[in-house]
Amino acid sequence: MSVEPTLAHSDSRTGGVLVEGIEKSFGEVRALRGVDFTAAPGEVLGILGPNGAGKTTMVNILSTLISPDRGRAVVAGHDVVADPAAVRKRIMLTGQYAALDDMLSGYENLVMFGRLMGLRKPAAQARARELITEFALEHAANRRVGTYSGGMRRRIDIACGLVVRPDVVFLDEPTTGLDPRSRQGVWDLVRSFKNAGITTLLTTQYLEEADALSDQIIVIDHGVVIASGTADELKHRTGGSYCEIVPLDLEGLPAIVSALGSLLPAENLAALTPESDRITIPAPDGAKTLAEALRRLDNASVELVDIALRRPSLDDVFLQLTGHLASTETQPEPVA
Structure with missing residues (x-):
């Protein structure tokens, strides 16, 4: 599935997101502890963190679903506390679970959202037909959404958010539970938002997703931003x-x-255990280091299954920063 919705470019300078010192507690649980970040107009900001890190709480504050205890957040030029109605008119929010009326058809859901957004009935119907075509849902337009597959539900959910062009899009783990084809379709959508100048905040536990889509990334753990930068900058830290x-x-x-000699630092040697099935060495000179290691091993007549030059992944970064893998389950975030 490849979906490229028709979205006009915006010349607004206020389409980004500004977050300063946001704090939020639920009883004795401190979900956010002084979070700061910015997302420029048209930028894709990846928000990484394990379950319970504070990602969804942050999105709920920025989309005006809950209020912060302290701090300031501005979305598309409007303060989320002082002017929540203006914020809601300029955003699209899609969560892990599609917020649709299962008893209505896909087309009827789109018309309903159009009417809720202030479109007259003919305009809402025309926009619904456009989105049904753009999201390749013609075959299911008149079927109840309750009969849709997970990927189809996600597509119609996002389409509902695009009835009126948003300035900022919040995608809260939008590919959770999707098959690879549907997941790729969501990736295509994110790229189309960027091309249209729409700011996108993408929370995800899929690190390759953030790597592929994000201009900037922040890593949140226990309610604190513990790292930020581009994917390459974060990888360089490892x-x-x-x-x-x-x-x-x-x-x-x-x-x-023995053959590697000086190419194998003491710390890498110390990391080897009786269970080790491979050896890792730093490659400061890239391919030259690989060639030298291969030459030494060949001279020593060592037979190999594989030898490869690799770069750190975001998984490596995440593990180093948080002490656990992205898929590790922690306590779920409190629900307001």
């Missing part, structure tokens, strides 16, 4: 490129250690 060497015979590890 070190540069490295070589991964997998021997044909695990008993060959000592021979590899």
Whole structure:
């Protein structure tokens, strides 16, 4: 599925998001502890964090569903506390679960949203027909949404948010539970938002999703922003490129250690255990380091299953920053 909705470019200078010192508690649970970040107009900001980190709480504040205890947030030029109605007119919010009326058809849901957004009935109907076509849902336009697949529900949900062009889009883990094809369709949508100059805040636990789509990334853990930057900048924090060497015979590890010599730092050597099935060495010179390691191993007649030059992934970054993998379950965020 490839969906490219028709969205006119905006020349507004206030289409971004500004967050300063936002705090939010639920009883004794401090969900957010002084969060600061910005998202420029037309930028895709990835918000990473495990369950319970504060991602959804932050989105709920920015979309005016709940109020912060302290701090300031401005969305599309309007303060979320002082002028929530103006904020709601300029945003689109899509969560993990599509907010649709299952008893209505896809077309009827779109018309209903158009009417709620202030469109006259003929305009709402015309816009609904346009979106049905753009989201490739003609075959299911008159079916009840309750019969839709997960991917179809997500498409019609996002389409409802585009009945009137938003300045800022909040996608709260939008690909959770989707099959790969539907997930790619959401990725295409995010790219189309960027091309249209729409600011997108994307919360996700899929690190490759943030890597592929985000201009900037913030990492939230226990209600605090613990890192920010581009994907490449965050990866650089874990070190540069490295070589991964997998021997044909695990008993060959000592021979590899001997052959590599000075290419294998003491800390990498110390990390090896009896269960290790590969050796990792830093590759400060990239392909030259790989070539030198291969030459030494060849001279020592060491047989390999694989040797490769790799770069740190966002998974590596996340693990280093938070001490656990992105998929690790923690306590769910409180519900306001």
